[in-house]
Amino acid sequence: MYAYIDGKLTFKCPTYIVVETGGVGYQIHISLNTYAALGSAERCKIYTWLHVKEDAHTLYGFADEGERKLFLHLISVSGIGPTTCRMMLSSITPAEIQQAIVNADVALIQKIKGIGAKSAQRIVLELQDKLKKEGIESLISMPIHNTIKDEALSALIMLGFGKQVAEKALENVLKKAEGELTVEQMIKQALKNL
Numbered sequence: 001m002y003a004y005i006d007g008k009l010t011f012k013c014p015t016y017i018v019v020e021t022g023g024v025g026y027q028i029h030i031s032l033n034t035y036a037a038l039g040s041a042e043r044c045k046i047y048t049w050l051h052v053k054e055d056a057h058t059l060y061g062f063a064d065e066g067e068r069k070l071f072l073h074l075i076s077v078s079g080i081g082p083t084t085c086r087m088m089l090s091s092i093t094p095a096e097i098q099q100a101i102v103n104a105d106v107a108l109i110q111k112i113k114g115i116g117a118k119s120a121q122r123i124v125l126e127l128q129d130k131l132k133k134e135g136i137e138s139l140i141s142m143p144i145h146n147t148i149k150d151e152a153l154s155a156l157i158m159l160g161f162g163k164q165v166a167e168k169a170l171e172n173v174l175k176k177a178e179g180e181l182t183v184e185q186m187i188k189q190a191l192k193n194l
Contacts, residue, residue, distance in 0.1 A: 002059070006045040012038060017061065019046060028061035029082075031089035037063035051082050060086065070094045077126050079119060088112050101127050133162045149174070152186040161194060169193045 005028070007021030014035050018025045028046055030038075038044055046061040047068045060082055062068040067089060074085040074097075088097060091112045100108040101124055109120040134157070149170055156166035169190040173181070181189070 001050045002048045004045055004047045005059075005061070007043065009038065009042055009044045017044075017046070019044060019061075026059060028059045029086065030061045031067070031086050032091075033067060033089050033093060034061060034063040049082075058082070067094045070098060073127055073130060074123065077119075077123050079122065084114050084119075087114050098131050102131050104128060148181065148183050148186060151183045152190065155183070155187050156190060156194075165194065166190065 005019050005021055005026055007019045007026075009017060010020045010025060011018035012035070014030075014032055016027055016029045017035075017038070018027050020026075028048060030046075034046070046063070047065055048062070049060045049068060049071065051058045051060060060071065062071060071082075071085050071089065074080055074088060075082055088109075092100075092108070097109070099105070104124050106117070106120045106124055109115055109123055110117055115123075152170055153163070153166055156169070157163055161169075170186060172193055173186055173189040176189075
């Protein structure tokens with residue numbers, strides 16, 4: 001529902017922050033990773049995810065898009081909820097979590113409080129192929145000034161194509177292109193090659 005919230009950081013502690021924007025203060029639950037990334041900033045742009053339950057609506061915040069992506073992958077695993085994901089992101093960095101999943105390092109994942117042997121194996125089993133397909137670069141923040149090619153690549157990845165396959169298809173489109181192409185034209189031509 002909310003992609004991000006940009007505003008004045010009015011309160012910060014290791015478990016949550018309050019960001020004021022438009023006269024409204026949003027309480028956003030964060031990981032220690034995000035807490036460290038915020039530093040002493042007075043303003044912040046925090047990427048969010050809204051968890052809706054019968055008895056509560058809870059906002060979770062992330063320092064960058066990559067951390068949010070990993071969080072969404074983790075909560076898709078059966079038996080892993082937002083609180084457990086936040087614990088994971090507080091224990092080790094998102095890059096270390098992704099590397100552990102890709103390398104099937106069940107022992108490292110199991111060291112995280114609240115993650116047992118079965119949960120660690122389930123995380124690896126369900127996410128290893130997805131994260132291998134996306135590549136470690138998927139956790140790097142999206143550039144602020146996307147090129148047309150970057151936007152087309154992002155769209156193809158969102159459609160489910162692997163990063164390397166999508167990049168190759170876009171390179172072929174650019175080689176054959178005569179003049180400037182719009183994002184839509186690049187995507188349509190790349191889809192014909194995929």
